[in-house]
Amino acid sequence: MKYKLLFILSMVILPFVAHANASMEKANRLYTEGNYTEALQEYKILFDAGYHSASVYYNTGNAYFKLNRLPEALLYFEKAALLAPGDDEVNYNLKMVQSLTGDKTEEIPVFFLKRWVMTWVHLMSLDAWAWTSVILFLLTAGFLLLFLFANTLSLKRIALYLTVVMLIFSISAVVSAQARYRLMYLNKGVVVMVSNVTAKSSPAESGRDLFVIHEGTRADAIDQVGEWCEIRLLDGNKGWIKADDIAWIRLTKQTK
Amino acid sequence: MRKIAVFIVSFLFFAGLLKAADIEFTVSAPKVVDASEQFAVTFSLNAKPGKNIIFPKFNDFVILGGPSQSSSSSISIINNKVTQSVTYAYTFYLQPQKAGTFSISSAVAEVDGKVYTSRQFTIEVVGSGGAAAQQRPQQGADKSTQAVTTAEGDELFLKVLVDKSSVYAGEKITATIKIYSRVAIAGSEEEKYPSFAGFFKQDLPTPQLRQLERENVNGEIWYSGVLKRMVLYPQKNGDIYIDPVEMQLVINRVVQSARQRSIWDEFFDSGPSYQQERKRIKSRPVKIQVRPLPANAPESFNGAVGDFTLIATADKLQVKANDAVTLHFTIKGKGNLKLIEAPKINFSPDFEVYDPKTTENIDENTGGSTGSRTFEYVIIPRHSGNYTIPATEFSFFNPQSGKYVSLLSKKFDLVVARGDGESTAVVSTASRDNVTYIGKDIRFIKTKTNGLYRIGSDFYGSLWYVLSLIFIVAVTAIAIILGRKTIRENANLAVVRNKRANKMAIRRLKVAKQHLDANERDRFYDEVLKALWGYIGDKLNIPTSDLSRQSAFDKLQLYGIDDSILQNISQLIDNCEYQRYAPGSDDSQMTEVYKQTVSVITTLDQKLKK
Numbered sequence: 001m002k003y004k005l006l007f008i009l010s011m012v013i014l015p016f017v018a019h020a021n022a023s024m025e026k027a028n029r030l031y032t033e034g035n036y037t038e039a040l041q042e043y044k045i046l047f048d049a050g051y052h053s054a055s056v057y058y059n060t061g062n063a064y065f066k067l068n069r070l071p072e073a074l075l076y077f078e079k080a081a082l083l084a085p086g087d088d089e090v091n092y093n094l095k096m097v098q099s100l101t102g103d104k105t106e107e108i109p110v111f112f113l114k115r116w117v118m119t120w121v122h123l124m125s126l127d128a129w130a131w132t133s134v135i136l137f138l139l140t141a142g143f144l145l146l147f148l149f150a151n152t153l154s155l156k157r158i159a160l161y162l163t164v165v166m167l168i169f170s171i172s173a174v175v176s177a178q179a180r181y182r183l184m185y186l187n188k189g190v191v192v193m194v195s196n197v198t199a200k201s202s203p204a205e206s207g208r209d210l211f212v213i214h215e216g217t218r219a220d221a222i223d224q225v226g227e228w229c230e231i232r233l234l235d236g237n238k239g240w241i242k243a244d245d246i247a248w249i250r251l252t253k254q255t256k
Numbered sequence: 257m258r259k260i261a262v263f264i265v266s267f268l269f270f271a272g273l274l275k276a277a278d279i280e281f282t283v284s285a286p287k288v289v290d291a292s293e294q295f296a297v298t299f300s301l302n303a304k305p306g307k308n309i310i311f312p313k314f315n316d317f318v319i320l321g322g323p324s325q326s327s328s329s330s331i332s333i334i335n336n337k338v339t340q341s342v343t344y345a346y347t348f349y350l351q352p353q354k355a356g357t358f359s360i361s362s363a364v365a366e367v368d369g370k371v372y373t374s375r376q377f378t379i380e381v382v383g384s385g386g387a388a389a390q391q392r393p394q395q396g397a398d399k400s401t402q403a404v405t406t407a408e409g410d411e412l413f414l415k416v417l418v419d420k421s422s423v424y425a426g427e428k429i430t431a432t433i434k435i436y437s438r439v440a441i442a443g444s445e446e447e448k449y450p451s452f453a454g455f456f457k458q459d460l461p462t463p464q465l466r467q468l469e470r471e472n473v474n475g476e477i478w479y480s481g482v483l484k485r486m487v488l489y490p491q492k493n494g495d496i497y498i499d500p501v502e503m504q505l506v507i508n509r510v511v512q513s514a515r516q517r518s519i520w521d522e523f524f525d526s527g528p529s530y531q532q533e534r535k536r537i538k539s540r541p542v543k544i545q546v547r548p549l550p551a552n553a554p555e556s557f558n559g560a561v562g563d564f565t566l567i568a569t570a571d572k573l574q575v576k577a578n579d580a581v582t583l584h585f586t587i588k589g590k591g592n593l594k595l596i597e598a599p600k601i602n603f604s605p606d607f608e609v610y611d612p613k614t615t616e617n618i619d620e621n622t623g624g625s626t627g628s629r630t631f632e633y634v635i636i637p638r639h640s641g642n643y644t645i646p647a648t649e650f651s652f653f654n655p656q657s658g659k660y661v662s663l664l665s666k667k668f669d670l671v672v673a674r675g676d677g678e679s680t681a682v683v684s685t686a687s688r689d690n691v692t693y694i695g696k697d698i699r700f701i702k703t704k705t706n707g708l709y710r711i712g713s714d715f716y717g718s719l720w721y722v723l724s725l726i727f728i729v730a731v732t733a734i735a736i737i738l739g740r741k742t743i744r745e746n747a748n749l750a751v752v753r754n755k756r757a758n759k760m761a762i763r764r765l766k767v768a769k770q771h772l773d774a775n776e777r778d779r780f781y782d783e784v785l786k787a788l789w790g791y792i793g794d795k796l797n798i799p800t801s802d803l804s805r806q807s808a809f810d811k812l813q814l815y816g817i818d819d820s821i822l823q824n825i826s827q828l829i830d831n832c833e834y835q836r837y838a839p840g841s842d843d844s845q846m847t848e849v850y851k852q853t854v855s856v857i858t859t860l861d862q863k864l865k866k
Contacts, residue, residue, distance in 0.1 A: 020708045021708060024705040025705050028703055028705070031701050046708070050710045051708045051709065051710055052709070052710075053707040053708045054702075054707070055705075058701065059701040062698055062700070063701075089699040089700075089702070092699050093698040096698055097698070126716045127714055127716060129716065130714070130715045130716035130721050131715065133725075134721070134724050137725060138728055141728050141732040145735050148736060149739050177716045178716075180716075181714070181717060251711060252711070253711050253712065
């Protein structure tokens with residue numbers, strides 16, 4: 001029943017997706033010809049229509065790069081990395097832009113557990129985790145039933161053990177999916193978009209100047225008060241800057 | 257007569273308006289004369305002398321005539337100021353007796369009680385004297401009638417004089433370009449100076465040439481003048497040549513009159529007549545031997561040649577971070593100052609250093625560049641701490657001694673206090689050190705267009721996801737419930753049998769039908785009976801051993817089955833039994849029996865439904 005509905009839904013969506021594909025092809029062609037501004041417009045159409053993919057973000061980043069708008073290029077490469085963290089091309093271009101723009105700050109080394117978790121979470125895409133969790137849940141149910149209705153004691157024991165294991169796996173799959181989801185849609189990462197901005201000690205013009213950062217600098221936005229955002233640089237320094245001066249990496253329906 | 261009277265009157269009239277000028281007693285005489293030449297020496301006094309003037313004795317000369325006296329006066333009225341100047345001149349005509357250099361002592365004159373003397377001077381006499389000696393160009397020559405264009409070198413040439421022709425590279429040479437002439441020069445049309453390739457040239461200020469002066473060149477009297485003066489610093493090793501200087505001049509050539517000069521001509525002669533002629537002259541190239549500097553130059557040597565001293569000062573030695581500190585390095589002395597570069601100072605990397613500014617105070621004279629060159633360094637320490645600006649070495653080559661000299665400035669200890677809190681430069685500005693990627697390009701775009709999906713249409717978090725999970729839970733729950741029920745019911749054998757009853761009955765009836773179709777009478781009735789008894793027994797859960805008509809009917813009655821139905825059943829059973837065990841064959845009833853059996857079982861099934 002579910003699959004039939006899904007099939008119908010996809011049949012309805014398919015024409016739209018086909019249209020989106022055509023749009024992307026057109027944009028890619030424009031890019032190849034060197035019309036980067038027009039290619040960007042096509043990509044924007046896709047975003048406005050609500051479509052996205054790692055490739056579109058990546059290509060948009062490329063187009064911005066060719067137009068020498070490095071902060072925007074960095075922003076879109078970061079977005080692409082949210083969807084495809086293991087992609088070689090995304091990572092290469094991301095590193096290249098990072099080396100050309102932004103302030104060089106000493107990065108605080110990330111806690112090793114956090115690093116492991118990040119690696120684990122990035123093993124699969126969001127939907128892959130979702131499906132995995134469904135399958136594991138199904139297996140949990142299956143083993144539970146087996147446990148309840150098995151005739152032999154030994155079978156019951158194995159089934160109980162497997163039920164618990166599968167339950168743990170399925171829960172971890174759900175948690176991983178949720179983590180991925182947060183990384184994609186609730187990401188705190190930001191990129192400084194203006195050529196230079198002074199971070200203050202409090203969310204007001206009268207705050208004391210703490211440090212100056214330049215376009216292309218990466219930071220995390222940890223708080224927001226009115227039109228001011230508190231950001232934390234990669235080396236741990238915090239300061240308040242205007243929200244207008246930065247752009248969020250997280251994936252949203254609204255495009256910049 | 258009257259003229260003279262007027263003159264005397266006006267002279268006396270203005271005598272009262274006489275303004276006394278500074279009194280000078282001068283003498284003019286040629287510096288160099290030829291031995292056979294007749295020349296004049298004139299003493300001038302710009303005031304009326306009191307008594308007689310005492311003139312020097314011209315011992316080594318023959319006094320041909322003199323002193324002949326002349327006087328002149330002039331009046332000028334400027335801005336209501338009347339100035340009168342008067343000159344009394346006394347001229348002697350002399351001729352030398354022999355060659356050599358002779359000094360003439362001063363003359364003495366007295367004006368208004370004060371005594372004035374003319375200067376002492378020397379006259380150089382050259383040549384042997386005798387008949388065919390050179391005359392002064394201004395006088396008419398009794399030579400052949402036609403004007404002869406003698407060779408260039410004989411009457412006009414350019415010379416480039418250098419004070420040294422063998423120097424070290426970078427050592428100063430003073431060059432003087434002079435023109436020598438024995439004809440009257442009207443003017444110059446073209447002056448072409450060489451490029452002085454291989455030299456660094458500094459022109460020296462030279463007064464414009466107005467008059468040529470007499471000079472003794474190898475026993476001959478020439479008229480010479482300095483055209484240009486310059487200081488040259490050779491920049492290459494080996495033999496360098498100063499290329500020729502070229503000039504095109506216009507000279508006035510004396511034209512001899514064609515006819516014989518009579519006494520009258522000589523008397524009335526107003527002087528020789530001239531004809532203008534163009535001449536082009538070129539100096540000879542001058543070879544300069546440039547010796548390379550010796551090989552063992554110190555590391556800090558950068559081309560400075562001469563003799564210098566070094567002074568270093570700093571404007572302050574105690575500063576706060578981000579305050580500017582100015583250092584002055586002054587190199588003073590003589591030599592190629594203009595070519596000296598700022599010494600390289602090894603500043604700490606914590607300093608922000610700006611390119612040094614150069615100021616100079618150089619005086620060009622024939623001694624070479626003299627003066628000083630100062631380099632100003634501005635540095636800004638960016639962090640607090642104690643720093644040392646190391647002693648800096650400056651080396652030069654002294655051509656006089658032929659040795660390299662190294663000077664060491666003193667070192668400076670700089671104490672930098674913490675700057676004001678304002679400028680906490682936590683992050684450095686852009687332009688990263690990692691230059692590895694420049695020159696490469698970004699990877700190309702991804703051309704596959706699949707993978708596009710709507711934002712927020714992820715499976716995770718979607719309705720379907722939740723539904724599928726709920727679905728699994730629901731299905732599991734149902735499965736559990738049903739399973740439990742099955743177990744419970746399986747535990748109750750009775751229920752099992754009840755359920756089986758229908759199955760068995762249906763199976764048996766099927767078999768019976770087969771027998772019916774196959775016309776197997778015995779087997780048919782067997783099967784029918786089995787079906788009936790089997791069904792009743794299973795449904796009522798009566799063990800086979802207890803199964804009899806009586807027990808069955810009792811139980812059936814308990815279940816509320818009507819008597820009429822019971823009777824039907826009874827009849828049916830009797831019929832079957834009779835047909836089964838009675839001899840003879842009556843097949844006609846088989847179908848009817850079958851139908852009845854089915855109907856009975858169906859009825860019972862309906863009535864016994866729990």
